[in-house]
Amino acid sequence: MRIFLIGFMGSGKTHWAKILADRLKLPLYDLDMEIINRERRSIPEIFSNSGEEYFRLKEREILDDLIDNNSSMVLSCGGGTPCFLNNIELMKKYGTVAWLNTHVDVLLQRLIKEKAQRPLLKNVDDDDLKSYIIRKLNERRMYYQQADVTIDNENSISVNYLVETILHA
Ligand code: S3P
Numbered sequence: 001m002r003i004f005l006i007g008f009m010g011s012g013k014t015h016w017a018k019i020l021a022d023r024l025k026l027p028l029y030d031l032d033m034e035i036i037n038r039e040r041r042s043i044p045e046i047f048s049n050s051g052e053e054y055f056r057l058k059e060r061e062i063l064d065d066l067i068d069n070n071s072s073m074v075l076s077c078g079g080g081t082p083c084f085l086n087n088i089e090l091m092k093k094y095g096t097v098a099w100l101n102t103h104v105d106v107l108l109q110r111l112i113k114e115k116a117q118r119p120l121l122k123n124v125d126d127d128d129l130k131s132y133i134i135r136k137l138n139e140r141r142m143y144y145q146q147a148d149v150t151i152d153n154e155n156s157i158s159v160n161y162l163v164e165t166i167l168h169a
Helices: 013-024 031-039 043-050 052-069 087-094 104-113 126-144 159-168
Strands: 002-006 028-030 073-076 096-101 149-152
Touching (some): 013 028, 013 073, 013 159, 028 031, 031 043, 031 052, 031 073, 052 073, 052 087, 087 096, 096 159, 104 126, 149 159
Parallel strands (some): 002 096, 028 073, 096 149
16 A cells, blocks of 8 residues: 655645554655655755756656555655656556645745745745745646545544545545
């Protein structure tokens, strides 16, 4: 069983992936961390020195490797993972994709504190962050919506609800 957690930056992917992997006794991976470990540099460094296109190619390469090497896992994806290189189709073919459809106001609260680690956000003024999130989410929704399962209100669900919803899919 492979479970792919997708959603916007700050949607809770890392948090819920840990809980799911623990509950289902599955190996846990975080795609951003895999990229950082293999590249031996941070994501802002990769973006600024090699560009987003390079990052997206690495992201895909590592996604392929993780799928090849793990017949079961929980993978916390990057916010952009499903939106490039047909990654959403790949993930749906090899597992169950769950979208954390976290509310914009919750994303804003979380991201305003964590902008620096995210190259796409670091140059966005705090005052413009909400409209940036709304615009980017609108661009990405067509990919996120292809998930097998949509989890609304991630900040008020229980672990049991999440597990049952995903296993049911
Ligand atoms: C990105 C999200 C980040 C990381 C990179 C690009 C995006 O992951 O992959 O900064 O395009 O939304 P998180 O969603 O874990 O912040």
